[in-house]
Amino acid sequence: MTRLLPVLLLAALAALPLALGTEPYLLNAxxxxxxxxxxxxxxxxxxxxxxxxxxxxxxxxxxxxxxxxLTSLGFDVEIGFGYRVAHEPWPAAxxxxxxxxxxxxxxxxxxxxxxxxxxxYFVIVTISFAEVxxxxxxxxxxxxxxxxxxTGIPAFTFGLPGLGSWTLRTKLQNYYLVLGVGTLCYxxxxxxVRSRFGRAMRGLKENEPxxxxxxxxxxxxxxxxxxxxxxxxxxxxxxxAHYLRIIDPDVFLFATTVTMVIMVVGGxxxxxxxxxxxxLIFGLLPVALRPVMAPEAQWIVYGIVLIxxxxxxxxxxxxxxxxxxARGRAPRxxxxxxxxxxxxxx
Amino acid sequence: MLEIRDLVCGYxxxxxxxxxxxxxxxxxxxxxxxxxxxxxxxxxxxxxxxVPPRSGVIRFSGRDITGAEPRRILAHGIAHCPEGRRVFPQxxxxxxxxxxxxxRRDRPGVAADLDRIYGEFPRLAERRHQAAGTLSxxxxxxxxxxxxxxxxxxxxxxxxxxxxxxxxxxxxxxxVIRAIRTAGxxxxxxxxxxxxxxxxxxxxxxxxxxxVVRAGTGSALIADPHVREAYLGG
Numbered sequence: 350m351t352r353l354l355p356v357l358l359l360a361a362l363a364a365l366p367l368a369l370g371t372e373p374y375l376l377n378a379x380x381x382x383x384x385x386x387x388x389x390x391x392x393x394x395x396x397x398x399x400x401x402x403x404x405x406x407x408x409x410x411x412x413x414x415x416x417x418x419l420t421s422l423g424f425d426v427e428i429g430f431g432y433r434v435a436h437e438p439w440p441a442a443x444x445x446x447x448x449x450x451x452x453x454x455x456x457x458x459x460x461x462x463x464x465x466x467x468x469x470y471f472v473i474v475t476i477s478f479a480e481v482x483x484x485x486x487x488x489x490x491x492x493x494x495x496x497x498x499x500t501g502i503p504a505f506t507f508g509l510p511g512l513g514s515w516t517l518r519t520k521l522q523n524y525y526l527v528l529g530v531g532t533l534c535y536x537x538x539x540x541x542v543r544s545r546f547g548r549a550m551r552g553l554k555e556n557e558p559x560x561x562x563x564x565x566x567x568x569x570x571x572x573x574x575x576x577x578x579x580x581x582x583x584x585x586x587x588x589x590a591h592y593l594r595i596i597d598p599d600v601f602l603f604a605t606t607v608t609m610v611i612m613v614v615g616g617x618x619x620x621x622x623x624x625x626x627x628x629l630i631f632g633l634l635p636v637a638l639r640p641v642m643a644p645e646a647q648w649i650v651y652g653i654v655l656i657x658x659x660x661x662x663x664x665x666x667x668x669x670x671x672x673x674x675a676r677g678r679a680p681r682x683x684x685x686x687x688x689x690x691x692x693x694x695x
Numbered sequence: 696m697l698e699i700r701d702l703v704c705g706y707x708x709x710x711x712x713x714x715x716x717x718x719x720x721x722x723x724x725x726x727x728x729x730x731x732x733x734x735x736x737x738x739x740x741x742x743x744x745x746v747p748p749r750s751g752v753i754r755f756s757g758r759d760i761t762g763a764e765p766r767r768i769l770a771h772g773i774a775h776c777p778e779g780r781r782v783f784p785q786x787x788x789x790x791x792x793x794x795x796x797x798x799r800r801d802r803p804g805v806a807a808d809l810d811r812i813y814g815e816f817p818r819l820a821e822r823r824h825q826a827a828g829t830l831s832x833x834x835x836x837x838x839x840x841x842x843x844x845x846x847x848x849x850x851x852x853x854x855x856x857x858x859x860x861x862x863x864x865x866x867x868x869x870x871v872i873r874a875i876r877t878a879g880x881x882x883x884x885x886x887x888x889x890x891x892x893x894x895x896x897x898x899x900x901x902x903x904x905x906x907v908v909r910a911g912t913g914s915a916l917i918a919d920p921h922v923r924e925a926y927l928g929g
Binding site: 545548549551552555556558559560561562563564565566 | 743744745764765766769770774775777780781782783784785786790793794795797798842846
């Protein structure tokens with residue numbers, strides 16, 4: 350059942366445009382929700398599996414967006430002492446790869462700086478980092494256009510030699526791109542979590558002294574997790590930039606980090622499906638409420654839903670639902686316990 | 696094999712160990728006994744690198760391991776079976792055992808040791824896919840012992856292995872520890888249950904407020920009037 354669920358959900362999401370048609374408002378909501386869900390999945394890798402809360406996760410997302418946009422737009426800026434750096438536009442796909450690399454490098458830097466002490470220190474470093482990056486994006490006008498925004502960002506173009514190339518201009522194409530990248534990230538996280546490295550991450554969260562005593566290098570493990578997490582957030586940012594084709598310093602808004610945290614915690618942190626389920630619910634809830642109530646009322650309902658979920662299922666939707674299912678099967682489980690042998694052997 | 700000289704160790708402003716010296720010879724089962732706060736657990740934590748010593752020397756097989764990182768000390772062959780939260784509660788039994796072999800790269804050797812431990816503790820084999828947190832206290836302790844052995848250590852440190860366990864399980868657990876020693880692994884055991892530990896061990900140290908106050912064979916300490924009065928109930 351738990352193995353089948355992601356496959357069923359993927360099939361449903363892949364078939365969704367066939368059922369809904371290509372209504373632009375709905376597709377747009379699905380795409381932005383999908384992009385944020387990838388961000389939530391990357392946040393879950395840190396928050397859910399290592400227990401480290403990155404409250405500046407949007408920084409990696411925004412860095413991905415800006416790096417990708419600037420790579421594909423080109424720039425010519427003075428970096429001081431009369432030196433100028435000029436860059437000719439490159440394809441958007443190259444921007445995507447550079448965005449992943451740049452965000453990953455920032456994750457490494459933040460991890461190196463803060464994981465010797467961890468905990469609250471990491472939270473503060475990530476918040477400050479996000480704020481610094483936002484201020485740079487706002488004030489380095491020559492590079493980023495500041496509040497005037499970077500416009501005319503090209504869409505993704507994929508080409509195969511001899512077969513021509515496709516430019517992803519329509520919403521439908523972008524929807525499937527986001528779905529593809531999201532699936533890839535999900536598979537990558539699933540593999541990672543079950544590996545030896547994943548055991549090290551979970552061990553540090555569950556019982557740090559014991560994890561150290563079995564030989565886990567805490568700083569290295571957490572730093573690698575931060576790099577992968579940041580790189581994934583950077584990928585999501587790149588998708589965002591080439592889909593909207595315009596970005597401004599508002600991509601660094603703290604509120605977006607909070608949305609991602611809500612998606613992870615509401616869906617169930619430390620589970621593979623948690624951020625996906627949480628992402629879809631909290632991403633699409635405003636869409637579902639829009640036809641029936643005023644915007645002010647929507648946010649109240651949003652808050653009530655969040656409180657109810659956390660009140661009824663404190664560990665999130667996915668673990669909560671799993672516990673409910675297990676309770677349904679309880680009579681059978683009870684029998685196996687009665688049949689098994691007593692606790693003391695020999 | 697293990698030699699500690701004038702070890703001083705503490706947390707914050709307090710000093711838990713005030714110049715402790717002990718020795719563990721290869722193949723022995725050595726016990727540290729004493730009251731709460733005597734410094735028994737701190738000694739083990741200092742050996743395995745979880746608490747940095749302020750001064751003193753810890754040598755293992757002639758190598759100075761004072762203040763080394765826990766994973767280096769484990770790589771030299773010292774495994775620690777800590778008290779309190781002994782397992783990774785949300786991981787399966789199999790994953791907990793795999794954690795014990797985290798630093799080992801010889802897959803066939805690890806697989807063989809896993810089979811051996813499942814053979815020794817059939818209860819763990821039955822529950823290999825179950826979350827460790829759902830096991831009983833005794834089963835969790837067996838799992839913790841199994842995990843320590845998965846590192847294929849030359850010296851195992853046991854910290855209060857009988858704490859919180861039912862008497863029948865305590866007996867079985869001491870039998871397992873004796874079997875580990877018989878199989879050739881050196882054991883350093885910390886126990887509040889002084890009588891059981893003194894009966895089991897080859898050599899023992901009595902700790903009081905961070906210092907060794909008595910040393911000798913287990914039977915010598917059992918016969919010691921001070922030990923009898925303070926720890927064995929007269």
